[in-house]
Amino acid sequence: MRTHKLCMLGDFGVGKTSLVARFVRRTFSEKYLTTVGVKVDSKEVALPDREPLKLVVWDIAGRGTLDAPGANYLRGASALLMVADGTREASLAAALELLEQARRDLPDVAAALAVNKLDLVERWEVTAATLSDLRRELPVFETSALSGDGVEAAFAELAARLAT
Amino acid sequence: MMPELPPVAESWLRDTLLRRAHPLLLSFDAGWCLRDVHGDAAFHGFDSGDAGRALRELQDLFIGLPLDGHQELPFIELSNGRSAHVHLIADPPGFHVLLLDAEEERVQQRAQQQLGNEAVLAGHEKSKAIGRLQEIRNELERQRASLEEANALKNALIATLSHDFRTPLTSIFGYLHLLEGPAADAARARQALGAIRRNATYLFTLAENLLEYGRGEAGALLNPGVLSVDALARDIDDMFRPLAEDKRLAFEVGVERDDGSVVPLFDEVRVRQVAVNLLSNAVRYTAQGTVSARFAWRGGRLRIEIADTGIGISPEFRERVFKPFNRGGQAGSKGAGLGLSIVRRLVEQMGGTLALDSAPGRGTRFTIDLPPLASLPAPAGLDPAATPWKKDFDVLVVDDDPDVAQLLEALLLDLGFRVRVAGDANAAVAEVMRRPPDLLLIDVEMPGLSGNAAVFRLRSNGYRGRIVTLSATSTGEARDASLRAGADYYLTKPLNLDQFVGVVQRATASPVGA
Numbered sequence: 001m002r003t004h005k006l007c008m009l010g011d012f013g014v015g016k017t018s019l020v021a022r023f024v025r026r027t028f029s030e031k032y033l034t035t036v037g038v039k040v041d042s043k044e045v046a047l048p049d050r051e052p053l054k055l056v057v058w059d060i061a062g063r064g065t066l067d068a069p070g071a072n073y074l075r076g077a078s079a080l081l082m083v084a085d086g087t088r089e090a091s092l093a094a095a096l097e098l099l100e101q102a103r104r105d106l107p108d109v110a111a112a113l114a115v116n117k118l119d120l121v122e123r124w125e126v127t128a129a130t131l132s133d134l135r136r137e138l139p140v141f142e143t144s145a146l147s148g149d150g151v152e153a154a155f156a157e158l159a160a161r162l163a164t
Numbered sequence: 165m166m167p168e169l170p171p172v173a174e175s176w177l178r179d180t181l182l183r184r185a186h187p188l189l190l191s192f193d194a195g196w197c198l199r200d201v202h203g204d205a206a207f208h209g210f211d212s213g214d215a216g217r218a219l220r221e222l223q224d225l226f227i228g229l230p231l232d233g234h235q236e237l238p239f240i241e242l243s244n245g246r247s248a249h250v251h252l253i254a255d256p257p258g259f260h261v262l263l264l265d266a267e268e269e270r271v272q273q274r275a276q277q278q279l280g281n282e283a284v285l286a287g288h289e290k291s292k293a294i295g296r297l298q299e300i301r302n303e304l305e306r307q308r309a310s311l312e313e314a315n316a317l318k319n320a321l322i323a324t325l326s327h328d329f330r331t332p333l334t335s336i337f338g339y340l341h342l343l344e345g346p347a348a349d350a351a352r353a354r355q356a357l358g359a360i361r362r363n364a365t366y367l368f369t370l371a372e373n374l375l376e377y378g379r380g381e382a383g384a385l386l387n388p389g390v391l392s393v394d395a396l397a398r399d400i401d402d403m404f405r406p407l408a409e410d411k412r413l414a415f416e417v418g419v420e421r422d423d424g425s426v427v428p429l430f431d432e433v434r435v436r437q438v439a440v441n442l443l444s445n446a447v448r449y450t451a452q453g454t455v456s457a458r459f460a461w462r463g464g465r466l467r468i469e470i471a472d473t474g475i476g477i478s479p480e481f482r483e484r485v486f487k488p489f490n491r492g493g494q495a496g497s498k499g500a501g502l503g504l505s506i507v508r509r510l511v512e513q514m515g516g517t518l519a520l521d522s523a524p525g526r527g528t529r530f531t532i533d534l535p536p537l538a539s540l541p542a543p544a545g546l547d548p549a550a551t552p553w554k555k556d557f558d559v560l561v562v563d564d565d566p567d568v569a570q571l572l573e574a575l576l577l578d579l580g581f582r583v584r585v586a587g588d589a590n591a592a593v594a595e596v597m598r599r600p601p602d603l604l605l606i607d608v609e610m611p612g613l614s615g616n617a618a619v620f621r622l623r624s625n626g627y628r629g630r631i632v633t634l635s636a637t638s639t640g641e642a643r644d645a646s647l648r649a650g651a652d653y654y655l656t657k658p659l660n661l662d663q664f665v666g667v668v669q670r671a672t673a674s675p676v677g678a
Contacts, residue, residue, distance in 0.1 A: 003224070003227055004227070005224075005227040005228055012277075012281045012284075013281055013284075013285050032281075032282070032285075033274070033278070034274055034277045034278045034281050036239050036247070036270045036273045036274045036277065037238055037239020037240060037241065037247060037266075037270065038237070038239060038240050038241065039241040040221065040224060040225060040240065040241070042221070042224055056224040056227055061239075061277075062281075069238060072236075072237070073237070075228065075229055076226070076227050076228020076229045077228065078228065088288060118613075118617045118620070118621075119614075119617070121614065121616050121617045121620050121645075121649055122616055122642075122645035122648075122649070124620070124648075124649075128620050128623030128624040128649070128650050129623070129624075130624075131624035132623065132624050132625070132626055135624070135625070135626075140624065142617070142620065142621050142624065144617075147612065147613070149590075149612075149613050149617070150621075
């Protein structure tokens with residue numbers, strides 16, 4: 001089975017760890033616990049009309065910019081799931097900045113954007129129009145780690161891109 | 165270079181570092197086949213029955229990385245939940261993986277970062293809360309000012325009405341008494357009937373204005389429909405010509421139309437209120453000369469000109485005449501002083517403009533320019549009055565309550581729409597993406613994905629059809645949240661059917677993206 005390294009990147013508190021927990025273990029915790037370093041998980045992803053593939057998901061500690069340790073963790077990655085928090089517009093700018101920085105070292109990396117906390121959509125600062133524009137640049141998913149909405153779809157999109 | 169330590173110190177240091185780091189060295193050949201193990205395997209979770217899994221996870225750490233050079237991965241959380249610094253040490257033809265415990269260090273770092281991150285997140289929430297409080301404070305201030313104004317207006321209203329209703333009623337009763345008397349010849353009877361008509365018209369206008377005023381600044385929903393200007397002109401003529409002739413004034417009503425390829429939609433009741441109020445003033449304040457009304461279509465827009473040769477309005481009074489209960493603008497003025505304030509409010513509600521051109525002693529001209537509230541195409545042979553909105557619209561109804569969904573479906577089918585139904589928000593999103601409807605009616609409070617989240621997702625995916633959200637929550641905050649998510653209209657349950665039909669009418673009549 002083909003194995004690919006997928007890194008979660010985004011500012012702190014946007015829900016990267018929660019998205020991985022939802023995707024890999026189908027669990028969710030309300031408690032915010034900051035990530036130090038990296039937590040690595042893996043999951044096999046079934047693809048229509050293709051061999052399944054294994055995603056090794058690196059949940060990297062949240063940062064607004066990519067520092068040297070962060071860049072070190074990205075080495076060997078073939079996919080990036082950028083994560084922003086819909087209730088904090090600044091986290092979207094951070095995710096896009098991180099993507100730009102990461103692409104300098106990984107020009108061919110597959111990337112998608114998860115705008116998390118859809119369950120709090122009434123409090124979102126990020127607008128539908130902004131995301132509509134961003135969709136021209138990369139796949140965008142509104143996700144809720146709490147309810148699971150959009151989570152499978154975001155990972156499946158990256159898996160499909162890696163399989164081609 | 166550190167000088168050589170005394171053997172006892174070196175031994176102590178070695179023991180301390182080993183005790184703290186719990187080093188584990190795993191030696192592999194080039195194909196990740198484990199050859200040797202040195203150190204505390206149990207501590208790092210490599211001694212259990214699932215050591216194979218732990219080794220596979222270790223291998224996953226080096227995906228895409230060369231194995232013939234040194235690699236360092238700090239703070240890796242292992243399958244046993246502890247954190248370790250992981251080093252790959254090349255030793256051709258194989259390599260070693262060295263694990264050094266970092267759990268204590270991670271706990272310290274996490275405690276520090278957690279505090280910092282939580283402070284930033286709390287700061288963000290705090291600034292948003294302060295912003296909301298400021299909005300609430302401003303709103304309270306607006307409401308306080310509005311209440312003060314309302315109280316002052318109420319007092320003015322009571323004072324005004326006692327005069328404004330009694331005067332025409334006194335006149336009406338007086339003339340009725342004359343008509344009932346034995347000596348009422350034909351000429352006096354005509355004069356009396358004219359006076360009764362004049363005063364009744366005035367009372368009618370006053371009553372209409374009071375009702376309109378009672379609706380408040382927000383007013384009622386506008387109801388776009390096909391406006392028959394010819395019918396409006398006839399009604400105006402019937403209503404005001406006798407009053408003008410009683411005063412020996414010339415009265416002219418004109419209609420100009422273009423051959424537009426669209427049928428503009430206006431709120432006929434509001435347009436009529438504007439014209440009636442302006443003409444009522446024009447006739448009242450003109451002693452001799454002419455009063456005229458002209459309705460003209462200009463590129464789908466409606467232009468109304470009401471002109472008179474009356475007493476006119478001085479420049480210093482031009483703003484004041486638009487304020488409610490202000491009657492100081494015209495010498496000898498009478499009336500509640502509501503007419504022009506209501507005209508301005510209605511024109512603004514309809515998105516139009518109002519211009520006033522006046523000279524004391526020479527007369528006044530009001531020019532109203534109204535954009536259509538919406539437009540319908542006017543294909544040959546189509547009777548616009550028979551199609552108040554596009555009935556071939558495709559509507560998707562989304563509600564998890566089958567009874568409500570069926571009710572909405574039945575209502576919309578009765579109105580002539582094509583209707584599809586979905587029972588939850590995810591199904592609705594899929595259905596809209598598969599075949600976008602012209603109009604989406606979606607419940608906000610549904611289990612799973614909420615209606616607002618579905619609306620946001622659809623808008624961010626480029627859906628541009630009209631969206632009406634339905635909710636049991638009637639707060640302004642809930643309404644704003646829904647509109648922010650991307651809805652065009654927000655209706656509360658239980659549904660007011662007239663309002664529902666009005667909103668559907670507006671949603672389907674207005675062009676998408678407008």
